[in-house]
Ligand code: SF4
């Protein structure tokens with residue numbers, strides 16, 4: 050199956066450090082954290098910790114989880130949810146890797162871009 | 177006639193107290209006294225019958241037991257001591273009317289409560305051919321005589337002890353489960369338990385070998401009028417037992433000393449007067465955990481108050497500090513309130529609390545301790561993270577955020593050059609070589625040798641601040657300049673433009689060597705402290721360590737560089753230099769301990785280097801020198817660094833060797849294995 054159409058190519062799997070992450074910057078929306086696990090699975094989350102907005106892309110990746118660099122919440126990469134006993138959820142972006150290349154789902158990027166725009170507008174709106 | 181085992185018995189007792197007048201409680205142990213006190217409060221005449229000649233002999237020595245008896249008598253309880261019950265006599269209706277002792281005496285009773293403690297039911301085990309004495313005999317792996325059968329809990333007799341509390345059962349079950357899962361690494365070596373009596377107004381506490389005996393020494397304090405008695409039992413300079421009556425505020429503290437097996441030689445003089453008397457400013461009042469108000473803050477980092485912790489303990493059934501940490505966040509950041517949390521746990525759970533065993537696994541991914549892991553790395557010449565985890569049977573595919581940085585440090589410090597550093601196993605600060613801030617930007621601190629700078633450096637700093645629009649510039653406590661609010665993408669350019677060495681302000685490594693101006697300028701100066709500081713800094717920079725390392729050099733005992741609160745503090749005196757170690761100005765302010773006196777600069781470099789290498793080799797990851805020295809003992813460090821001359825040179829040589837190839841990550845990032853991709857976001861355009 051071709052990865053064109055609804056999927057946006059962002060980089061190669063090897064552009065992401067093993068058990069590490071990169072930041073993906075898409076103009077018009079908040080940063081995305083793109084993770085690669087030890088066994089080469091790839092995940093994408095909003096780069097904002099549900100706790101106090103820490104950049105998850107800067108955390109330590111272990112198993113299919115990341116530990117936030119600010120106060121060590123642990124986030125499940127597959128679901129975006131914080132590990133017990135913390136409670137919180139960060140938005141996931143659909144991602145696939147094929148033949149060594151990584152794609153993000155355009156719809157998710159657009160949806161979040163739209164939301165980011167609304168929030169920004171609301172913040173700027175005169176009281 | 178009632179046994180005292182469960183809630184139904186308790187209800188029956190409360191019922192009986194409404195109809196009858198005279199009660200006899202057989203058994204003067206913990207349970208019996210609690211029952212007797214309850215019945216008395218409900219208006220009965222209560223006599224406690226006990227076979228031994230003092231109460232609670234498993235928890236108290238005769239003196240404390242005497243005080244307890246006195247105080248219970250004042251509350252109206254009667255006692256029949258050293259009496260064996262022979263028979264219970266009934267009336268015509270079959271109701272109990274009296275108790276008869278083996279000396280023929282009788283005591284009238286309409287209610288008899290049996291509270292003679294637990295006796296394991298070993299019938300099944302015995303019929304299966306398992307060895308039993310007071311309980312079913314088990315080994316340190318909780319296996320019975322037949323290795324296919326395990327036993328845990330109140331029925332098991334481990335090293336001659338059958339525990340009647342819940343906390344040891346948990347520890348046993350952990351070990352047992354571990355072996356059943358064929359993980360095969362846990363060992364149960366017994367629990368140290370402590371006791372509290374839940375009779376209000378009477379405080380007593382005991383732990384360990386409180387009876388003492390051969391080879392032990394005792395320190396006692398008695399105030400019969402005030403109703404206070406304390407006995408501490410020491411053996412080989414360690415606390416092995418404690419029995420407190422009347423004032424038990426320090427129970428948890430003694431319990432901790434006992435369990436940790438800490439050498440108490442240095443605090444022996446004041447030991448009896450409790451923790452508050454240690455002059456430990458940051459922590460006094462800790463032992464008053466029980467008296468704290470619910471709204472009082474326990475964990476300053478995470479804003480957790482006592483009530484929250486107590487509620488979590490009760491509602492969620494928490495038994496360990498780890499569990500409290502997980503559920504409330506208390507003590508999960510800086511850790512300075514761990515002792516307090518432990519005390520709250522102890523006072524909330526009462527007799528159900530027994531602290532974790534002394535051996536602490538590195539993290540939940542393994543059952544091994546720091547030492548065992550280091551030992552394996554050294555012995556087996558382990559060089560890689562994955563290999564080490566595989567060899568040591570890690571329970572997770574690639575560890576967690578706690579063990580990965582620790583392992584990475586242990587590997588690289590044990591095998592410099594050979595082991596490959598894994599940046600992904602470092603905390604972000606050491607991966608990006610800058611300090612992450614709350615908004616995700618970074619701070620940059622260039623190195624200024626000994627706090628000395630010049631016009632050209634300052635000009636470059638000023639230019640960088642303007643060029644990169646750096647929002648905040650701050651002078652640090654370590655005599656350097658901090659540039660705050662730098663974006664990650666700018667870091668490499670900022671480093672290049674500054675053209676100054678990395679200050680390692682972000683790393684578990686040598687941070688700064690603070691100096692005073694010393695004899696160069698100061699009218700009191702006896703030594704050239706600035707030069708000494710620069711020499712130390714140049715010799716030791718790039719030195720990674722279990723935790724951050726800070727040094728200071730002052731030119732005379734006025735000590736303007738605050739050498740007394742540094743990992744290594746140097747103070748110039750007329751005849752040379754005094755060296756202090758293990759000071760700390762952080763979470764827990766701790767004055768450095770005098771280590772030795774030296775004559776020359778070279779000696780200072782050698783001794784400081786050897787001490788720090790010892791810490792690098794034997795400190796636990798994230799353990800500051802103050803805790804390291806407290807754990808291994810100052811005498812041990814002196815022996816390794818001061819007395820063992822050959823050992824000292826060897827330590828120095830190993831440190832030199834380790835630093836030889838360590839480069840400045842700001843200016844030789846490739847050589848320092850910095851992953852440069854992190855400084856560039858991946859740009860993608862959505863059309
Ligand atoms: S420590 Fe002594 S030498 Fe150094 S500045 Fe202070 S007074 Fe002067």
Ligand code: FES
Pocket residue numbers: 098099100101102103117118119120121122
């Ligand atoms: S912001 Fe992520 S743990 Fe606090």
